[in-house]
Amino acid sequence: MSPQPDLPDPAHHDVDSMLSRKFGREVANYFSGSTLNRVSFLRTDYSFISAALTHKSTSFLLLNDLAPLAKDPSQLAYAKHDDIKSLIGDNPFAKSEDELIKEYNSSVTLPLVLFLGIDERKQEGFEHGIYKGKPFFAVDVTPRGTVEKEASAVIEAMKAKGLQFVEGRMHMNLNAPEAAIYAHARALTDWNARNPFCAGCGQPTMSVNAGTKRVCPPTDYAALPNAQGGATSVPSTPNTRAACVTRKGITNLSFPRTDPTVIMAVVSHDGKRVLLGRQKRWPPHWYSTLAGFCEPAESVEEAVRREVWEESGVLLGRVVIHSTQPWPYPANLMIGAVGQALPDGEKIHLEYDPELEDAKWVDMDEIREALRVGTSGLGEAPGEGYKEGGLRLPPQTAIANQLLQAVSGGFLNGSTNL
Template sequence: MVSQPDVPEPAHAELDSMLSRKFGREVANYFSGSPLNRVSFLRTNHEFITKALTHPSTSFLLFNNLAPLVKDPANLAYAKHEDLRELIGENPFEKSEEELIKEYNSSVTLPLVLFLGLDERKKEGFEHGIYKGQPFFAVDVTPKGTVEKQASAVVESMKGKGLEFMEGRMHMSLNAPEAAVYAQARALLDWNARNPFCGGCGQPTLSINAGMKRTCPPTDYASLPNAQGATTTEATPRPRADCATRKGISNLCFPRTDPTVIMAVVSHDAKRVLLGRSKRFPPHWYSTLAGFCEPAESVEEAVRREVWEESGVHLGRVVIHSTQPWPYPANLMIGAIGQALPDGEKIHLEHDPELEDAKWVGVDEIKEALRVGTSGLGEDAGPEYKEGGLRLPPQTAIANQLLRAVVGGFLESGEVSKI
């Protein structure tokens, strides 16, 4: 069994307030709880970004094909500026965004450097006005384009130090604070990688705002591809095709976040919980139901729709429990608890064939599975697990948190639901 990392501590957990007394303390999920202050309004401040990137205390988190640099599965590893100088130069933010746009050459690969934020727990050293802390950046060192040689050298240099780029579709073994830093960086790198071309005109885009925005420049020093597919550099920039994103105030493309609902569904008598299993799940492994929000749909409506589509169960009251950033690639999991209508508990899977099975499970069985049968999809259950018993997601998944809330006091078994 792989050791499961802790989830982050809730914000202001000990604060006594009207809201905490009425609704309980805030719930924090894995991938949230970042130690970094993003100071997002400073990303366009040229002086700040330049000073932050070149400061001796600055740390750089490296990614190779979205695989993060780590010391071990629980701990990220960080590089320093001198490790990256051949790839990113002395200062990739030396020129203003206006200059970068004016000098844009789509045939030249500019290494992607993202500003993540300041760790204000470490106030010694870097400061900019009233803002103090250790700056953190993320850099894409995937060997590609015109910087393939330089990026490859960085990758090999890191490996030569005994570090590795942790492969895998998902990384949920990192300690909680660094998991949040990783999630922010991964989501932004993935978004930049998926948007190399403008959605309005299809031409190449340029990353600006320290990785948080992409723009469609009006000119390009690169000539059009020749018959062999190569491009050359023009002496003067050529005007690019007209684009709607350059008109008015719409010259922008910002990172997207896709809202997704995930819900623990309780029976009307509050004694059972609805669980489902996908075809890709290992034997006996079940989870809560989930699905994407659709346009012009409230979270509560999305919960009721997805549950009915996937299981045939009709829900009444729905309440929001907590949320979880999910950087695969860029979702916000909105966790909810819903209760079935008295005459709406019959399960049938005829609507949406997404689930292989769905069933009502007693609260006591879920409590036991949370104690001995949680694990990631590719991991073994705990040593006390008995083959054939119910298996559930690990504590790093919001599904686990929702189930713990339901069986641990959010509902009291044997009473009418308090939802």
């Protein structure tokens, strides 16, 4: 079993307040707790973005097909501006956003450069007005389009330095602060890659606002095909693109999506058992809490009750929110909740939604023992002391683990933190 990384520290956990006294300290889950101030309102200020991008202290996280550059699976590696200048140019933010939109040419690949924020704890000499700190960016170096050669060269140069692009479906071994930075970069890179065309008209879109929005430009310098099917030369004036609904009304921008997902520890009416479920693809004896997507016009509490009933047949009464977790696979926000079954609603029925292979009620003592020795990632061995046939649960980097820690550790009687 791989060592599990520490979780991020809760925000201001050492500050006394009415809320902390009543509800306990805030729970910070893996992929949250970023050390960066996103200063999101400055993403349109290209004088700020330009200064941050070209500063000598700035760090760039590189992603190749969403695999992050790293020293090893637990520690990211960062490039400098000189390392990627051949790919992104001296300064892709030197011109205003309006100028870049007017110069748009869909036949030319513009490398994705994302502004992630500044680490204000590190006074590295970068200063712009009242803002000081170490800037962080992410760059998509996936070889594609007209910059395939340049991107491939950057990748090989990084590998020559002994660094690696860590592949895998999930990256759950990174130290907590860098896991949050990676999650931010991955989610935005993936969203940009999934939205190369406009949902309103189907024409190519362009990344703006330092990688956090996309626009459907009204004009395009791309060469149009001639009567023989070949491309004409690049026009001296841009072609007017087809009309698009996104250029009318309030805005012509497309924003990154976040999919709210509920995940819940369901306790029996007497508070002595927890409902767990398992899918067919999971290892033997491996169970977890139930989860599902929120639907339109549905509250979080309603989504918890609906998903639990659909997957297990169990009926819930009171639902409370415990904590949340960003989950960049690809764009989920896991909303952790605790729900309690109704007195006559504890019977399990799996015939409604066939998503689960099994669901069962588990005593609190068995939950506590599994949390002690039986936690692991899906592809990893359980912890030391685990006995074959015993219950297995997700690792502490998963919010499911934190929910089970809460309900088995005194949450239900108010003797532990939320």
